[in-house]
Amino acid sequence: MAIVAETSRFGKLSRPVLAWVVGLLFFFPIFWLILTSFKTDADAVKPEFLIFFTPTLENYLNMTENYDYWRFATNSVITSVFATIFALAVGIPCAYAMAFNPSRATKDVLMWMLSTKMLPAAAVLYPMTFLTKSLGLFDTHFMVIVVLMLINLPIVIWMLFTYFKEIPKDIIEAGQMDGVSTWGEVKEILIPLAWGGIASTALLCFIFCWNEAYWTVRLTTTEAATLSKLIEGNRAPEGLFFGRLSAVSAAAVGPIIVLGWFCQKQLVQGLTFGAVK
Amino acid sequence: MSDRKLPRLLQTPAVILLLIWMLVPLSLTLYFSFIRYVLNNLRRPEWTTPSFSNWRGLGNYEFVLNSKDFLFAIQNSLLIVGSILFLTVILGVAIAVMINKAFPGRGIVRVLLISPFFVMPAVNAVLWINMILDPVLGLQGLAVGGINSVIASLQNAPLVGWFFSLWPQLEPISFRATQTSAYAVIIMVTWQWTPFAVLIFMTSLQSEDQQQKEAAVLDGAGTWSQFRFLTLPHLSRPIAIVVMIQAIFHLSLYAEIEIVSRGNGNKNLPYLIGEFANNNIGAASATGIFAVILANIVAIFLLRMIGKTLME
Numbered sequence A: 001m002a003i004v005a006e007t008s009r010f011g012k013l014s015r016p017v018l019a020w021v022v023g024l025l026f027f028f029p030i031f032w033l034i035l036t037s038f039k040t041d042a043d044a045v046k047p048e049f050l051i052f053f054t055p056t057l058e059n060y061l062n063m064t065e066n067y068d069y070w071r072f073a074t075n076s077v078i079t080s081v082f083a084t085i086f087a088l089a090v091g092i093p094c095a096y097a098m099a100f101n102p103s104r105a106t107k108d109v110l111m112w113m114l115s116t117k118m119l120p121a122a123a124v125l126y127p128m129t130f131l132t133k134s135l136g137l138f139d140t141h142f143m144v145i146v147v148l149m150l151i152n153l154p155i156v157i158w159m160l161f162t163y164f165k166e167i168p169k170d171i172i173e174a175g176q177m178d179g180v181s182t183w184g185e186v187k188e189i190l191i192p193l194a195w196g197g198i199a200s201t202a203l204l205c206f207i208f209c210w211n212e213a214y215w216t217v218r219l220t221t222t223e224a225a226t227l228s229k230l231i232e233g234n235r236a237p238e239g240l241f242f243g244r245l246s247a248v249s250a251a252a253v254g255p256i257i258v259l260g261w262f263c264q265k266q267l268v269q270g271l272t273f274g275a276v277k
Numbered sequence B: 001m002s003d004r005k006l007p008r009l010l011q012t013p014a015v016i017l018l019l020i021w022m023l024v025p026l027s028l029t030l031y032f033s034f035i036r037y038v039l040n041n042l043r044r045p046e047w048t049t050p051s052f053s054n055w056r057g058l059g060n061y062e063f064v065l066n067s068k069d070f071l072f073a074i075q076n077s078l079l080i081v082g083s084i085l086f087l088t089v090i091l092g093v094a095i096a097v098m099i100n101k102a103f104p105g106r107g108i109v110r111v112l113l114i115s116p117f118f119v120m121p122a123v124n125a126v127l128w129i130n131m132i133l134d135p136v137l138g139l140q141g142l143a144v145g146g147i148n149s150v151i152a153s154l155q156n157a158p159l160v161g162w163f164f165s166l167w168p169q170l171e172p173i174s175f176r177a178t179q180t181s182a183y184a185v186i187i188m189v190t191w192q193w194t195p196f197a198v199l200i201f202m203t204s205l206q207s208e209d210q211q212q213k214e215a216a217v218l219d220g221a222g223t224w225s226q227f228r229f230l231t232l233p234h235l236s237r238p239i240a241i242v243v244m245i246q247a248i249f250h251l252s253l254y255a256e257i258e259i260v261s262r263g264n265g266n267k268n269l270p271y272l273i274g275e276f277a278n279n280n281i282g283a284a285s286a287t288g289i290f291a292v293i294l295a296n297i298v299a300i301f302l303l304r305m306i307g308k309t310l311m312e
Helices: A002-037 A063-067 A069-100 A106-117 A121-134 A141-166 A169-177 A182-193 A195-211 A227-233 A242-261 A264-272 B005-033 B059-066 B068-098 B106-118 B121-132 B139-155 B178-205 B210-218 B223-251 B255-261 B269-276 B281-310
Strands: none
Touching: A002 A242, A002 B068, A002 B106, A002 B121, A002 B178, A063 A069, A063 A242, A069 A106, A069 A141, A069 A182, A069 A195, A069 A227, A069 A242, A069 B005, A106 A141, A106 B005, A106 B281, A121 A141, A121 B005, A121 B269, A121 B281, A141 A195, A141 A264, A141 B005, A169 A182, A182 A195, A195 A242, A195 A264, A227 A242, A227 B121, A227 B255, A242 A264, A242 B106, A242 B121, A264 B106, A264 B178, A264 B223, B005 B281, B059 B068, B059 B281, B068 B178, B068 B223, B068 B269, B106 B178, B121 B139, B121 B178, B121 B255, B178 B223, B178 B255, B210 B223, B223 B281, B255 B269, B269 B281
16 A cells, blocks of 8 residues: 555656656757747858847748738638538538438438548548649639548548537427428527537638648649748758748648647547547 | 437447548548549549549559559558567656656656647648758758857867867758658657657556555665666557557657658558649549558557546
């Protein structure tokens, strides 16, 4: 018994310290990126300015000039926002029907939808290039939005389904008894009750769209190119542009990391398709 | 409208969209994988347009299976995916258990820990390969240089100098060669996905039976045996799920390889498909079909597990 007490006292002290060390270690690369973004390109590779240096905002101020940052950022915002809106527009009715009027096939349909998420994108690389080019949709916002929406639709439907399922059926049925129309049902009962779930689904979908790095890189060149494409195109600065590259990278990931902090819980559900509770 | 029709109608758009998304490109891949189809061929211009008259049967599959690149890509894919899975699960369990109990600043540590997961893959790769792993200008290069200059100054020190002169100068590792860049990819993806594993294991640990644990403590069970016989079995299901989800994601790893390894020979299946797709569409498509088969093997198990909890 004495030994148990001993280890737990040791554990009481060492555990938080170790946890903090691990947490800081994992955050360090992001911290380093942000720190480097405040150094000039010349300072960024000099050992004597590793930690102590004169911070400058020039990398951020010249982001437009150096990388045309805002054009890519605008494309990222447009494609991610619209893909999220469309995914919700298609996903909400579908999840609503599945949750409140499940049929025998519902489970199979859901499983099939998830299975589309598991197809490796690379397998259809050329057909997608071929189709988009022959339809004249290559490097257009429209195409990027459609693709982003489709790859996230299964997750959106799944998440909405699990939220809707939690709403007691009686409430919906009571509405039906009172003669509320289906649309009224959705508007007056479902959306107010499931608002939190819908919002976090949207947030997660938006994050996934923003970070997507296969189709946005392969199906765009300039017009509809997103931030993934911008960073990918400047992959090897050979030490010359560490400062400015760090600034543009930090600007590309910063907002999303902050958004991500707000949806940690939903992330588990969205990524494991509810298999872990 | 009847009770049955409306729900079906509401599901129709989603089902049709996903059906098109799944069937159209994949059937094109299947079709291209059975014909001779190249983008440039001056001697045989008829091969540059897809047509059934260029039927090649299983020829593309044979070509791919016999190419050295394919075997290497499969091996490399397995090395990368396997290593990432191993590292993220070990680290994930360790960290999740560590921060499961309350301690001062736990919320902040969680936020710090989860952050890497939201970094876009392109930034992840650019950040690690340049600012951190670069053998000269990155932190690695600077650290190695620093250690070397400390050793050098110790070698000139009186009395102990002879001892330190036996020490070697450290060589920084270049992470841009074929094999080392695979390690670089493993490092950066492990950094990004360990938070994911931690998050899921933590969620699962919160539903662990506390009474059972208390009973075990009363019975004199130590920390290790509590972990070994209670926590680990409890985590077996989430571990299986983390492994399968990550396997599916990492089998299609692309941006990191593209950024770290362009042209240096470090390739996985998606990268090889991209290379083939520059000209030999038949081969690219056959490789694609192999990738689908590989992903499906994992997906079947995963879907079964999800299916069990689906309607609960």
